[in-house]
Amino acid sequence: MGSHQIIQEFITATTTNVERALKIFSSLSEKQLNWKPAPDVWSVGECISHLVNSNNLYLNKIEKILSLNTSSQEKDFYYKQSLFGKLIAKGVDPAYVRKSKTFKVFFPDSSEINKDIIDEYVVSSKRFIEIAGRMRKIDLKRIKLSSPVNKLIRLNLGDPLIIIPKHDERHLNQAERVMSQKEFPTR
Numbered sequence: 001m002g003s004h005q006i007i008q009e010f011i012t013a014t015t016t017n018v019e020r021a022l023k024i025f026s027s028l029s030e031k032q033l034n035w036k037p038a039p040d041v042w043s044v045g046e047c048i049s050h051l052v053n054s055n056n057l058y059l060n061k062i063e064k065i066l067s068l069n070t071s072s073q074e075k076d077f078y079y080k081q082s083l084f085g086k087l088i089a090k091g092v093d094p095a096y097v098r099k100s101k102t103f104k105v106f107f108p109d110s111s112e113i114n115k116d117i118i119d120e121y122v123v124s125s126k127r128f129i130e131i132a133g134r135m136r137k138i139d140l141k142r143i144k145l146s147s148p149v150n151k152l153i154r155l156n157l158g159d160p161l162i163i164i165p166k167h168d169e170r171h172l173n174q175a176e177r178v179m180s181q182k183e184f185p186t187r
Helices: 004-027 030-034 044-068 085-092 116-137 158-179
Strands: 145-146 152-155
Touching: 004 044, 004 116, 004 158, 030 044, 044 116, 044 145, 044 158, 085 152, 085 158, 116 158, 152 158
Parallel strands: none
Antiparallel strands: 145 152
């Protein structure tokens, strides 16, 4: 598969996730954003905060890499996921319904989330889309980055472009499940 296809699939999926988040969550009150069906279950706001935090960790690493790799010509490189990239993508895939623990580095900011969290998600996602467009000039398989969880885990630069849309969709689904609870506040 070519790197430009990976980039375009990321842009399409991320745009879909942003539109979904705006449509479903932007009209929620702070009470609704912070309501939890149980103490050990994340609220809608916590799900979105988790996405902002985890995506920003990848964004910051990728922006540093892009600032060091300047090329003027686009080239469609052959792309293959790293072993860790495949494992992470499989673990966060929305079709993989098994519940898993998240690493502390990715936790939501707090249990009291304000309405700005939806805008933060949109801004960080659009920033990621813009950065993905700039990645058309580099070999996504050759350049490596470390995982935000452990510096010893090395990923291909393109791996986050596969992982993040799946991860976002998984947690948007989780947030919708919270909203579907019969006890979910009406306002």
